[in-house]
Amino acid sequence: xxxxxxxxxxxxxxxxxxxxxxxxxxxxxxxxxxxxxxxxxxxxxxxxxxxxxxxxxxxxxxxxxxxxxxxxxxxxxxxxxxxxxxxxxxxxxxxxxxxxxxxxxxxxxxxxxxxxxxxxxxxxxxxxxxxxxxxxxxxxxxxxxxxxxxxxxxxxxxxxxxxxxxxxxxxxxxxxxxxxxxxxxxxxxxxxxxxxxxxxxxxxxxxxxxxxxxxxxxxxxxxxxxxxxxxxxxxxxxxxxxxxxxxxxxxxxxxxxxx
Amino acid sequence: xxxxxxxxxxxxxxxxxxxxxxxxxxxxxxxxxxxxxxxxxxxxxxxxxxxxxxxxxxxxxxxxxxxxxxxxxxxxxxxxxxxxxxxxxxxxxxxxxxxxxxxxxxxxxxxxxxxxxxxxxxxxxxxxxxxxxxxxxxxxxxxxxxxxxxxxxxxxxxxxxxxxxxxxxxxxxxxxxxxxxxxxxxxxxxxxxxxxxxxxxxxxxxxxxxxxxxxxxxxxxxxxxxxxxxxxxxxxxxxxxxxxxxxxxxxxxxxxxxx
Numbered sequence: 454x455x456x457x458x459x460x461x462x463x464x465x466x467x468x469x470x471x472x473x474x475x476x477x478x479x480x481x482x483x484x485x486x487x488x489x490x491x492x493x494x495x496x497x498x499x500x501x502x503x504x505x506x507x508x509x510x511x512x513x514x515x516x517x518x519x520x521x522x523x524x525x526x527x528x529x530x531x532x533x534x535x536x537x538x539x540x541x542x543x544x545x546x547x548x549x550x551x552x553x554x555x556x557x558x559x560x561x562x563x564x565x566x567x568x569x570x571x572x573x574x575x576x577x578x579x580x581x582x583x584x585x586x587x588x589x590x591x592x593x594x595x596x597x598x599x600x601x602x603x604x605x606x607x608x609x610x611x612x613x614x615x616x617x618x619x620x621x622x623x624x625x626x627x628x629x630x631x632x633x634x635x636x637x638x639x640x641x642x643x644x645x646x647x648x649x650x651x652x653x654x655x656x657x658x659x660x661x662x663x664x665x666x667x668x669x670x671x672x673x674x675x676x677x678x679x680x681x682x683x684x685x686x687x688x689x690x691x692x693x694x695x696x697x698x699x700x701x702x703x704x705x706x707x708x709x710x711x712x
Numbered sequence: 713x714x715x716x717x718x719x720x721x722x723x724x725x726x727x728x729x730x731x732x733x734x735x736x737x738x739x740x741x742x743x744x745x746x747x748x749x750x751x752x753x754x755x756x757x758x759x760x761x762x763x764x765x766x767x768x769x770x771x772x773x774x775x776x777x778x779x780x781x782x783x784x785x786x787x788x789x790x791x792x793x794x795x796x797x798x799x800x801x802x803x804x805x806x807x808x809x810x811x812x813x814x815x816x817x818x819x820x821x822x823x824x825x826x827x828x829x830x831x832x833x834x835x836x837x838x839x840x841x842x843x844x845x846x847x848x849x850x851x852x853x854x855x856x857x858x859x860x861x862x863x864x865x866x867x868x869x870x871x872x873x874x875x876x877x878x879x880x881x882x883x884x885x886x887x888x889x890x891x892x893x894x895x896x897x898x899x900x901x902x903x904x905x906x907x908x909x910x911x912x913x914x915x916x917x918x919x920x921x922x923x924x925x926x927x928x929x930x931x932x933x934x935x936x937x938x939x940x941x942x943x944x945x946x947x948x949x950x951x952x953x954x955x956x957x958x959x960x961x962x963x964x965x966x967x968x969x970x971x
Contacts, residue, residue: 459824459832466728466729466730467729468728469824470724470729470732471723538828538831538832538838539832540831540832540835543837543950546835546950546951547950547953549835550835550957553957553958560917561833563720563721563824563829563832563915564828565718565728565822565823565824566828566838568838569797569823569824569828570822573718574799576808578802578805579800579827580844580845580879581843583842584839584841584872613868615843656822658819689802691802691805691806692805698809698812698813699812
């Protein structure tokens with residue numbers, strides 16, 4: 454049996470009750486934290502809280518050498534843990550398909566995602582978001598600035614009046630997390646005066662939400678990771694009110710985006 | 713203090729541990745289940761499980777008469793409960809803004825959403841979804857068939873190769889839940905041969921995933937609610953494998969959608 458469990462966004466209490474019970478029932482736990490990371494806890498704390506040893510794998514240990522995970526799941530109940538939801542990465546889907554191919558029972562226990570939190574914390578409506586994008590570190594995509602595909606996706610969403618979640622690059626193994634101010638600075642090269650919303654520490658007890666022009670966000674400091682950006686499309690009245698109250702956006706800036 | 717808590721998708725154990733603890737700390741709990749609904753539990757079970765009385769409000773009791781909720785939150789810790797995530801409805805955003813206006817501390821504890829589950833259960837990648845749509849009951853939008861805005865949104869997504877989550881209408885107060893086969897039948901008028909994926913009971917221990925042409929899905933029975941549909945755009949290789957293994961899609965049909 455292989456149970457995929459999403460740990461949610463922040464610490465050891467971000468998991469669902471159902472996920473916690475499934476983990477208590479597991480014989481062993483395997484985790485990967487290279488696609489995302491829980492900022493509010495540590496592997497040791499997770500292990501103590503859930504009273505189970507956690508075998509943390511790097512990318513190669515999941516993608517290239519999943520066989521011992523699958524071998525174990527043939528005889529035992531193995532829990533596979535990830536931050537956020539559990540099926541965000543194609544690797545995890547692939548692992549599930551391999552397990553099914555081998556006749557292993559699988560189960561998915563969902564976790565809260567950054568997409569959900571981005572909508573919930575900003576007051577921007579869930580059904581008015583278009584395709585999300587990820588902004589990579591320049592060294593990671595091998596060129597300066599923002600990839601054309603990111604610009605194109607945000608523009609295509611804005612043309613339809615839709616909001617865009619901009620996930621920011623994480624190199625958890627190197628301890629590098631792109632900040633919202635750095636990301637705003639990169640996007641401000643094209644869109645200095647465009648409204649955006651920085652969200653820091655989504656899912657934590659003290660998240661930060663700040664709505665301003667990209668050039669202004671670029672000069673601010675949003676504290677500890679993880680961060681993300683939202684580039685709003687057209688704003689409905691209640692969305693505009695939310696960005697004023699929750700993100701302290703100016704009335705002038707919001708008026709430019711209301712439809 | 714007013715804490716908005718998302719209960720997740722299915723039963724009393726779909727809440728996060730953090731949400732459960734916040735609810736244990738609350739002096740009173742208010743809930744609305746008209747925007748969505750937990751199929752795997754009841755208000756009585758929720759109340760017993762969390763050891764707190766739950767005051768269930770209808771639409772008017774939240775939208776038009778929120779004052780006693782806000783009055784209570786000035787002196788006590790009030791938990792406001794909803795299925796799924798907590799900020800899915802504009803009403804809840806509005807309630808939060810009113811609370812802040814009155815100087816009441818607010819907090820948001822996120823829940824798992826159907827969007828997350830739709831991606832996780834189908835193996836379709838989260839960042840390849842475009843704008844979501846809701847398919848209303850014909851009587852609810854006052855015309856036969858599918859609203860033009862729904863068709864246009866799905867088409868705009870497909871032109872960009874993106875997947876669409878189609879939420880199905882819920883009239884919880886009347887006990888009416890649109891089924892995936894009924895929805896597929898409505899969409900099949902325009903798109904009989906188009907690939908779609910029915911997802912039933914997302915978040916439950918026994919979800920169903922079925923991938924087939926809309927005309928074929930229209931003739932099937934997916935059992936108990938809640939249901940949703942996904943209309944895929946272009947399929948990456950792993951997504952195609954997932955729909956074959958998890959949704960039993962035919963190789964021929966998948967080949968039409970691979971890019």
